Amino acid sequence: MIYDSVPWKNECLKLAKKLEKRYNQKKWSDRSLFTLEKEVFLGLFALRKLMESNKVTDQLKHRKVKLAVYPANEKQITLLNQHRFPELYDLYAGQTEEISYWNICNQFIHSSIFAPFVPFGKSLVGFYIASDRAKKEKLYYVQLKVLVEMLESVGNNYPKSLELTYSDKNKEYKVSSS
Template identity: 30%
Template sequence: MITESYCWKKPLLTGAKVIRKYMDAENTTDAQFAQIEREIFIGFYSIRKLLEATAKVSAETRDMKIALKWYPKRLGQPIVDWYNRNEFWELYDLEQPVKETRDLLYVAHRMVHSFIFTLSGDGDGHGAFFTSERDKESRLNFLNTEEIIHVFEVVGNDYPSGFKLWRDPHTGEMKWSVPPKQAVD
């Protein structure tokens, strides 16, 4: 249970700065590269926890759509397992990207449960390739650096002004909602 979201959101903003600083650098050290991996993985874990917590992010953030690409698994390739997952360029057709948008929770779940997670680049720049145990036989996702940073900054700066609680009269279950963000003049 997350009681104080600031303690989860501030590291997202710090992580965004680290990713921005090192991800596209020419001479990234092994330690910096590992720090980027950690920031992305732990950041998406934090995002998932914030999305699943009561009233810690706005409805707009909860419903946020993420632009990503995915690559289909090549026909005739063996199953993706622990021995070959580091050879993803052979397993998936990186020449056939499919662009799509997915909700934030989908991306966070896939990052947290990644079977393949590696930092690299595609034709559009640097980012993270990832797929989950569930999806590994059909697709490899790619999320670019700018989108990762954008997500971290949106979630890290989202502080809802309150929330409403009520008990469902039919089921007895507690329900909640967060008011829409207020427009800033």
């Protein structure tokens, strides 16, 4: 549970700026790829914790964005071959799917496939991602600008009201924030 959201939201805004600079990065070492991976995972973990802690509005938590999604082909996707994901998905049969901020966070946090897309070894433009559950069916492509927008949106989102409703069935409060 996050009690004071301000430092976390400020960190999200800092991470958004760092990731935005990755558009112009031209050299990619193992160290810079590690740093990128760390920034992405920490940022998305922070977003999910802020959502779980009701530190953003319900509207933002459930906001959806359109992502490219590619179907798995006939080849079996396993722990031993998922690093060869371009062979395992039909990258020419892309569709779009609306997915919530919450679900994007989960795709990254539970990812079996995480691959930054840096065409021609130049600028980072996005990520191929699939959670351990989704990988058997589909692969998502998330543009870098979507992650930057998510971090900025959550970093600048401060609910003005909370409503608590007690559930006798669950013996717990349901929190709605707006």
